[in-house]
Amino acid sequence: KKQVYDYLLSQTPTPRTAPVHPPVQRENATLLMLCRNEDLAGVLYSVQQVEDRFNRNYHYPWIFFNDVPFHEQFKTRVTEALGKGADVTFALIPPEMWNQPDWIDEKKAKASRQKMVADDVPYGGSVSYRNMCRFNSGFFYRHELLQDYRYYWRVEPEVDYLCDINYDPFTVMREKNKTYGFTLSLYEHKSTVPTLWDAVKEFSKLYPQHVHPDNAMKFLSWTGGHTYSLCHFWTNFEIADLDFWRGEAYSAFFEFLDHKGGFYYERWGDAPVHSIGAGLLAPKDSIHFFYDIGYRHTNAHHCPSGNVWAAGRCACDPKTSFDHSSYSCTDRLLGIQGNG
Numbered sequence: 135k136k137q138v139y140d141y142l143l144s145q146t147p148t149p150r151t152a153p154v155h156p157p158v159q160r161e162n163a164t165l166l167m168l169c170r171n172e173d174l175a176g177v178l179y180s181v182q183q184v185e186d187r188f189n190r191n192y193h194y195p196w197i198f199f200n201d202v203p204f205h206e207q208f209k210t211r212v213t214e215a216l217g218k219g220a221d222v223t224f225a226l227i228p229p230e231m232w233n234q235p236d237w238i239d240e241k242k243a244k245a246s247r248q249k250m251v252a253d254d255v256p257y258g259g260s261v262s263y264r265n266m267c268r269f270n271s272g273f274f275y276r277h278e279l280l281q282d283y284r285y286y287w288r289v290e291p292e293v294d295y296l297c298d299i300n301y302d303p304f305t306v307m308r309e310k311n312k313t314y315g316f317t318l319s320l321y322e323h324k325s326t327v328p329t330l331w332d333a334v335k336e337f338s339k340l341y342p343q344h345v346h347p348d349n350a351m352k353f354l355s356w357t358g359g360h361t362y363s364l365c366h367f368w369t370n371f372e373i374a375d376l377d378f379w380r381g382e383a384y385s386a387f388f389e390f391l392d393h394k395g396g397f398y399y400e401r402w403g404d405a406p407v408h409s410i411g412a413g414l415l416a417p418k419d420s421i422h423f424f425y426d427i428g429y430r431h432t433n434a435h436h437c438p439s440g441n442v443w444a445a446g447r448c449a450c451d452p453k454t455s456f457d458h459s460s461y462s463c464t465d466r467l468l469g470i471q472g473n474g
């Protein structure tokens with residue numbers, strides 16, 4: 135057996151280098167992915183698609199974040215998949231941006247985790263999942279590696295990019311003054327955010343100056359602000375403006391929520407937190423539905439139709455696009471933006 139493998143390896147061409155293209159106008163932006171060493175196969179799966187469907191024409195840098203150091207093997211595989219010479223950084227998250235803070239009452243947090251396990255709440259018993267949600271809600275954009283960037287595109291392991299992306303979404307963000315771009319929206323599990331909306335209402339009363347007068351409240355609440363619609367954008371796909379997260383309004387918003395402790399006493403996700411943040415603190419028209427970006431995460435996919443489908447050589451059936459599902463919130467947003 136060994137001989138056969140040695141033979142095969144000797145036949146293998148030398149590693150490819152990142153393809154050289156004529157320089158394109160690039161935006162001040164980066165691709166980023168938070169992942170674990172164990173996610174390697176899923177990371178490669180997603181990276182390959184983003185590269186083939188989009189980034190082979192643009193060569194935006196990649197930044198991979200982890201709360202523990204990436205293994206050499208992980209770094210080698212990802213670098214080789216991108217092509218030697220690609221702009222890729224493997225970053226470590228400082229513990230203070232990741233771990234459960236000391237001022238959280240661990241007894242109370244633990245009791246809540248146990249109750250959520252008993253109630254079958256997704257990830258209800260996981261501390262690391264909570265760390266991840268809090269990091270994505272309030273810290274990634276403050277990481278030193280992102281300081282000089284204006285926009286980012288979040289990618290997750292094991293997702294599908296179903297259509298060619300024949301233009302630069304970052305340019306759309308900049309030219310059209312967009313704050314937040316999404317492909318899928320849906321309803322949150324109420325059990326993960328029982329008091330989040332109370333905190334949001336309290337924040338709005340205390341800091342009315344941060345609430346945007348032309349916000350997307352009608353997407354977030356159908357009861358004039360009394361209750362949360364549970365609508366949120368799925369943050370596993372996200373193209374957004376880092377300056378918005380770093381700005382005064384969202385910074386105050388995150389600090390306020392963080393001190394409620396709900397990331398640990400409940401299981402507040404970065405998806406509802408980002409969505410409420412963008413929906414309340416930014417103009418509603420600065421939220422952009424990337425209709426032409428075909429995308430799948432777990433069991434839901436967004437698939438465009440018609441000419442857009444054809445131009446994108448989309449590998450999906452528009453008929454089963456999540457947009458048509460009664461669990462999708464997207465038509466709600468389009469409705470309040472006057473495109474419903």
Ligand code: GDP
Nearest residue numbers: 168169170173199200201262263266290291370
């Ligand atoms: P789901 O999409 O809500 O089911 O959650 P995922 O398991 O996909 O996690 C969301 C993102 O966070 C993915 O990019 C994961 O790779 C990443 N992630 C989740 N937990 C951890 C963790 O403990 N450490 C690291 N480094 N990444 C994590």
Ligand code: MN
Nearest residue numbers: 290370431432
């Ligand atoms: Mn996921």
